[in-house]
Amino acid sequence: MPENLLSLVPKAEAAQSMKDFKSDQEVRWCPGCGDYAVLAAVQGFMPELGLAKENIVFVSGIGCSSRFPYYMNTYGMHSIHGRAPAIATGLATSRRDLSVWVVTGDGDALSIGGNHLIHALRRNVNLKILLFNNRIYGLTKGQYSPTSEVGKITKSTPMGSLDAPFNPVSLALGAEASFVARTVDSDRKHLTEVLRQAADHDGTALVEIYQNCNIFNDGAFEVLKDKDRAAEAVIRLEHGQPIRFGAEHGKGVVRDPATGDLEVVAVTPENESRILVHDAHAASPTTAFALSRLADPDTLHQTPIGVFRSVERPVYDTLMADQLDRAVEQQGEGDLGRLLAGNDTWTVVG
Amino acid sequence: MTSQVSSEAGEALLGEQRSAPVEGRDGAEKEVRRLDRVIIRFAGDSGDGMQLTGDRFTSETASFGNDLSTLPNFPAEIRAPAGTLPGVSSFQLHFADHDILTPGDAPNVLVAMNPAALKANIADVPRGGEVIVNTDEFAKRAMAKVGYAQSPLEDGSLDGYRVHPVPLTTLTIEALKEFGLSRKEAERSKNMFALGLLSWMYHRPTEGTENFLRQKFAKKPQIAEANVAAFRAGWNFGETTEDFAVSYEVAPATRAFPTGTYRNISGNLALSYGLIAASRQAELPLYLGSYPITPASDILHELSKHKNFGVRTFQAEDEIAGIGAALGAAFGGSLAVTTTSGPGVALKSETIGLAVSLELPLLIVDIQRGGPSTGLPTKTEQADLLQAMYGRNGEAPVPVVAPRTPADCFDAALEAARIALAYRTPVLLLSDGYLANGSEPWRIPDVDALPDLRTAFATGPNHTQADGTEVFWPYKRDPETLARPWAVPGTPGLEHRIGGIEKQDGTGNISYDPANHDFMVRTRQAKVDGVDVPDIEADDPDGARTLVLGWGSTYGPITAAVRRIRREGGHIAQAHLRHLNPFPKNLGEVLKRYDKVVIPEMNLGQLATLIRAKYLVDARSHNQVNGMPFKAEQLAAALKEAIDA
Numbered sequence: 005m006p007e008n009l010l011s012l013v014p015k016a017e018a019a020q021s022m023k024d025f026k027s028d029q030e031v032r033w034c035p036g037c038g039d040y041a042v043l044a045a046v047q048g049f050m051p052e053l054g055l056a057k058e059n060i061v062f063v064s065g066i067g068c069s070s071r072f073p074y075y076m077n078t079y080g081m082h083s084i085h086g087r088a089p090a091i092a093t094g095l096a097t098s099r100r101d102l103s104v105w106v107v108t109g110d111g112d113a114l115s116i117g118g119n120h121l122i123h124a125l126r127r128n129v130n131l132k133i134l135l136f137n138n139r140i141y142g143l144t145k146g147q148y149s150p151t152s153e154v155g156k157i158t159k160s161t162p163m164g165s166l167d168a169p170f171n172p173v174s175l176a177l178g179a180e181a182s183f184v185a186r187t188v189d190s191d192r193k194h195l196t197e198v199l200r201q202a203a204d205h206d207g208t209a210l211v212e213i214y215q216n217c218n219i220f221n222d223g224a225f226e227v228l229k230d231k232d233r234a235a236e237a238v239i240r241l242e243h244g245q246p247i248r249f250g251a252e253h254g255k256g257v258v259r260d261p262a263t264g265d266l267e268v269v270a271v272t273p274e275n276e277s278r279i280l281v282h283d284a285h286a287a288s289p290t291t292a293f294a295l296s297r298l299a300d301p302d303t304l305h306q307t308p309i310g311v312f313r314s315v316e317r318p319v320y321d322t323l324m325a326d327q328l329d330r331a332v333e334q335q336g337e338g339d340l341g342r343l344l345a346g347n348d349t350w351t352v353v354g
Numbered sequence: 355m356t357s358q359v360s361s362e363a364g365e366a367l368l369g370e371q372r373s374a375p376v377e378g379r380d381g382a383e384k385e386v387r388r389l390d391r392v393i394i395r396f397a398g399d400s401g402d403g404m405q406l407t408g409d410r411f412t413s414e415t416a417s418f419g420n421d422l423s424t425l426p427n428f429p430a431e432i433r434a435p436a437g438t439l440p441g442v443s444s445f446q447l448h449f450a451d452h453d454i455l456t457p458g459d460a461p462n463v464l465v466a467m468n469p470a471a472l473k474a475n476i477a478d479v480p481r482g483g484e485v486i487v488n489t490d491e492f493a494k495r496a497m498a499k500v501g502y503a504q505s506p507l508e509d510g511s512l513d514g515y516r517v518h519p520v521p522l523t524t525l526t527i528e529a530l531k532e533f534g535l536s537r538k539e540a541e542r543s544k545n546m547f548a549l550g551l552l553s554w555m556y557h558r559p560t561e562g563t564e565n566f567l568r569q570k571f572a573k574k575p576q577i578a579e580a581n582v583a584a585f586r587a588g589w590n591f592g593e594t595t596e597d598f599a600v601s602y603e604v605a606p607a608t609r610a611f612p613t614g615t616y617r618n619i620s621g622n623l624a625l626s627y628g629l630i631a632a633s634r635q636a637e638l639p640l641y642l643g644s645y646p647i648t649p650a651s652d653i654l655h656e657l658s659k660h661k662n663f664g665v666r667t668f669q670a671e672d673e674i675a676g677i678g679a680a681l682g683a684a685f686g687g688s689l690a691v692t693t694t695s696g697p698g699v700a701l702k703s704e705t706i707g708l709a710v711s712l713e714l715p716l717l718i719v720d721i722q723r724g725g726p727s728t729g730l731p732t733k734t735e736q737a738d739l740l741q742a743m744y745g746r747n748g749e750a751p752v753p754v755v756a757p758r759t760p761a762d763c764f765d766a767a768l769e770a771a772r773i774a775l776a777y778r779t780p781v782l783l784l785s786d787g788y789l790a791n792g793s794e795p796w797r798i799p800d801v802d803a804l805p806d807l808r809t810a811f812a813t814g815p816n817h818t819q820a821d822g823t824e825v826f827w828p829y830k831r832d833p834e835t836l837a838r839p840w841a842v843p844g845t846p847g848l849e850h851r852i853g854g855i856e857k858q859d860g861t862g863n864i865s866y867d868p869a870n871h872d873f874m875v876r877t878r879q880a881k882v883d884g885v886d887v888p889d890i891e892a893d894d895p896d897g898a899r900t901l902v903l904g905w906g907s908t909y910g911p912i913t914a915a916v917r918r919i920r921r922e923g924g925h926i927a928q929a930h931l932r933h934l935n936p937f938p939k940n941l942g943e944v945l946k947r948y949d950k951v952v953i954p955e956m957n958l959g960q961l962a963t964l965i966r967a968k969y970l971v972d973a974r975s976h977n978q979v980n981g982m983p984f985k986a987e988q989l990a991a992a993l994k995e996a997i998d999a
Contacts, residue, residue, distance in 0.1 A: 079849050
């Protein structure tokens, strides 16, 4: 039985504009930061969602991106490092009439808060998680992050970083995520479309947003943005469409029959029928995972963006609410006097 | 009311049992003696079901109307290696025809299910005490395992005890032979045989246990009936065998209790009920975010059973997520709670600091256990007081409330909720392992007489700007309580952002202004300092010169020790703290009335440190950190020493 949990959130009484979602606080990101673009996209998208803005809550952790809630004229909490998914879980599971968004970064979500992220995903709490990935620690001034490429030279790794990075999309799929997408800060149209689908999803939606830190990791995603190179670097995933990219859509993704893995081939009339058609709703996450592995972690060539996976799965908040309803059905509304008295009592008379 | 024993006797001296012959009943020829109180300890392997046996005997005793106090004591391992000393699990129960305060210092009766149980416990039993031993387990190997070269049943080491050798295992198997159970299955009921025997010895009602067994094993009727049969066989064994010539009666403690309806309750159960009651009285849904940890998990289990009260329980991925979810729920308008023990508080401390900064109501329940680190998970201690007071970065004051007895956990939970809701602050509720698992009779409160905990959410603007516009300021305070408004999401027009960064007074906007920070730090402190806390009363009938001051679960042993001293003509005053932060306003004045102040604690002097620092009183510490509650006799001796010093 498909449900749409958005229907539990009250709608705005009047039409909204982007301005309604701007708070009176001065935005304090570095000039040129990719966060501005994401903020504008989110503020621009909210009126389309049309929810009563008092029923929208943004919860964040710590880091540059986590200042986000201050700039949204909704309810918001700027919490502590890594804990936003846990806090948002308490809010979302106790208040199904709210649209709860988590704003986090690669350090916040994948390093100090990694545990909360994976558990929110596996539970499928009704949260929309925007993971700003700039592959660097910005607020602490430039240390490598869990998504930095191996060998990254930073203040804390003058001879190069040693640890292999996380691929956030692969990680989310491994954590049983029901909705996983990737988008880019500078592509307003794509970002908005991904937000639209995420907002409409029942359960946890993880949106990885490649975001440029122009101070400590400038140009990290340039290959995906540069007009000349992007065609070869970006694979746009669209549900129901063959996965093709490159100039003239001359490249495509096919499955290697021997290994089941995916590979990129030059499209020819002979192999055209073998080009994989993207199915974001596939029950198995196997192909989505394989897609998430196409990108070269160092050069970001062949980076798929779009919705990797979007499937229906029971939502934790709903299950929790159902148990409460069922308990009342089975046992009746709680009666405190009866509870306190229990079954074994004795009476002392005067 | 049949007992002739005066209840002023209070905690009678060690091993003292008064007896008077009572006529045999129903033609029974055995002698029945009347006692005013008894301390029984059941001891066996951790797999022997001693906790269940103790619980059942407690229930029988409670329904009979005795006053009682219990002390479960078990290892952290679920099944420690069988037959070893570390694997011994015990349950001590003190019951009386009068008002008692502790589980008792020394058992009058020890039930030892194996050599390890005997070895681990016999030193606590005074000579003259009764020892019931399961002789079937006293094989050479089992004895050698715990270092008995010879059988203690035969080498004279138990001379002076009244030893009852009973082949409990054999008798149980014999009694169950018609059930077609395997030897192993039948053996398992030997604890019920022992319970039956003890129930006969002390004239306990049996119906409750039989009903309990049939309910517990409802899906396995054969096992249920086998256990009932073992239980009855134990009873009949006592009735018929010559070894047990005497049985005992302990009259109901009618005079010890005010009129009312009573039940037996453990601290963790009382605390769980207190939280549900607080939710009802506040008219707010209860939300528990928790991660399993001994000895707090039972609160999570209990609350999970009461979803029909609108209770949401969330078993989080870790301690941090437990309190995080609770804080999120508090932001959303729930009565939010997290339950844990000391190691969990350490993990939660950053989030407690955030709650201090956000000024949202939140209950943090710490069921203290032995520390540091993993420490002694199943043993009791009071060593988290300073962690509760100061265990956070920055100036992060948090009110601290501590229950004094198992039943008091109910009231303490309501009180902690009152403070949290009225002052919009996290509150630490400090119980401990002894209160959590121990139990006592509880007069069931009238739900209509419970305190009103309702608090109002903000509904509209609370500030007029210079240009006349009405706005909402999330940090504009109530002038009396200094509490900030609680504006929950979903309230139109009050959209606001809060966070852990310092906030400007009033607007709540981020502020790095030095003067504002100084003001906010002092204001948060002033809010907690100003929490309305009842005055402390010293119990001082004789105009004593020495005051004993306690907090938390030492109430029982301290009060028992004070009674002993007074009974012997000594003079000592007693006061007990429920509120550790802020202290009662009159505490300094009360302390200064006395020449000497003694503070017994199950730590190395944490309250004493606070008292000395705040009041410049030369308080003297008396400490014990062995994982067990104070024994009244030893404590009385220490207090006497303090009086005479």
